Amino acid sequence: MLILALETSCDETAAAVVRDGTRVLSNVIASQYDLHAEYAGVVPEIASRAHVEAVLPTVREALAQAGIGLGMIDAVAVGNRPGLIGSLLVGVAAAKSLAWSLGKPLVGVDHVRAHLYSGMLTAPDNGDVRPTLPGHPGAGGGAFPALGLVVSGGHTAMYEVRSWTDITRLGATIDDAMGEAYDKVAAMMNLPHPGGPNVDRMARTQGADERAFDLPISRLSPTSLDFSFSGLKTSVLYAIRGVPERAGREKHDAAHAPTTPDQFPSLAASFQRAACAAVTLKLQRAVDQSRERGVTYRTLLTGGGVTANSRLRTDLAAFAQKNALSLRLPALAYCMDNAAMIGGLAEHLLRAGQTSTWDLQAVPTTA
Numbered sequence: 001m002l003i004l005a006l007e008t009s010c011d012e013t014a015a016a017v018v019r020d021g022t023r024v025l026s027n028v029i030a031s032q033y034d035l036h037a038e039y040a041g042v043v044p045e046i047a048s049r050a051h052v053e054a055v056l057p058t059v060r061e062a063l064a065q066a067g068i069g070l071g072m073i074d075a076v077a078v079g080n081r082p083g084l085i086g087s088l089l090v091g092v093a094a095a096k097s098l099a100w101s102l103g104k105p106l107v108g109v110d111h112v113r114a115h116l117y118s119g120m121l122t123a124p125d126n127g128d129v130r131p132t133l134p135g136h137p138g139a140g141g142g143a144f145p146a147l148g149l150v151v152s153g154g155h156t157a158m159y160e161v162r163s164w165t166d167i168t169r170l171g172a173t174i175d176d177a178m179g180e181a182y183d184k185v186a187a188m189m190n191l192p193h194p195g196g197p198n199v200d201r202m203a204r205t206q207g208a209d210e211r212a213f214d215l216p217i218s219r220l221s222p223t224s225l226d227f228s229f230s231g232l233k234t235s236v237l238y239a240i241r242g243v244p245e246r247a248g249r250e251k252h253d254a255a256h257a258p259t260t261p262d263q264f265p266s267l268a269a270s271f272q273r274a275a276c277a278a279v280t281l282k283l284q285r286a287v288d289q290s291r292e293r294g295v296t297y298r299t300l301l302t303g304g305g306v307t308a309n310s311r312l313r314t315d316l317a318a319f320a321q322k323n324a325l326s327l328r329l330p331a332l333a334y335c336m337d338n339a340a341m342i343g344g345l346a347e348h349l350l351r352a353g354q355t356s357t358w359d360l361q362a363v364p365t366t367a
């Protein structure tokens with residue numbers, strides 16, 4: 001099937017054409033980065049207005065790059081949750097209008113679940129078709145049940161994926177998302193937004209020592225499958241500014257002296273080490289707890305902006321190998337928000353008969 005997919009949940013207007021759930025014929029992303037830069041964060045009202053202007057040109061571009069006309073589309077998919085309500089509404093209204101006027105099915109897709117699917121997509125622009133291995137989750141379910149991890153700027157959660165239409169959340173962050181922690185640590189080091197890639201780069205500076213700073217790895221209660229990144233973030237802040245002894249006064253003894261910028265590469269590396277260790281610790285708990293329930297995961301599905309992180313990619317590969325899991329890491333083009341992942345997951349929803357009605361709502365929360 002040929003699916004036209006739209007994604008407007010936050011500050012990227014995206015459209016893609018995906019064939020048969022894995023083959024990405026086009027993946028167009030109109031970034032609003034410049035519009036929000038001066039506010040150091042996404043301004044919802046500016047985002048929705050920009051989506052209104054960008055959505056149809058983005059769809060046109062996606063069709064042109066795929067070399068197809070609207071009449072060839074079998075269905076229209078849209079990320080209808082979660083996200084900024086004004087932004088979601090633009091994509092949902094556009095998708096409804098397109099699907100209705102073409103007489104084709106409409107498929108509403110949960111954006112966070114679509115991130116889980118992003119490792120199933122073929123790498124862009126090079127005809128690289130991912131082999132349909134026996135046990136490939138897209139090929140009929142042989143690789144389920146799977147453990148899923150989404151780590152992005154807005155979400156950090158683990159899932160049990162029994163099929164593409166049967167997904168249960170196991171745990172989620174109780175405070176900051178992992179990408180949010182990266183972005184805040186970047187700001188503390190005066191690195192420009194979006195900070196995650198810059199912290200990643202700085203941590204790879206020659207001579208950076210990931211053991212220079214002893215930063216906390218969040219565990220929460222012994223059985224918790226939730227995440228927490230705010231303690232780690234605060235520890236980095238204290239490492240940079242010194243530990244406040246009393247309100248308004250800072251302690252500058254040898255143990256707590258503020259960190260000078262020449263130590264930032266080691267601090268960035270130590271932060272990454274702790275943040276990634278917190279993720280693999282919870283993944284391990286999830287695997288161990290599932291075995292106690294008699295469930296053996298076969299695959300590790302991953303997605304979200306932070307899966308572009310070099311350290312996390314290495315750690316996830318090691319984790320998957322240790323636990324005999326087949327790892328689905330997204331190609332770099334599909335880590336960040338995009339519409340291809342929406343179109344890919346929509347294929348499975350459509351095949352399962354899960355199409356949406358014309359009263360499909362934009363919903364700020366995830367399912």
Ligand code: KG4
Pocket residue numbers: 151152153154155178179180182183194195196197200304305306307308309310335336337
């Ligand atoms: O998935 P995404 O585009 O948006 C959300 O759904 O939130 O993720 C964006 C997040 C940002 O916080 C960004 O800093 C982070 O992903 N990110 C990274 C890297 N590349 C993007 N974090 C760490 N290392 C990276 N290489």
Ligand code: ZN
Pocket residue numbers: 111115152304305336337
């Ligand atoms: Zn996202």
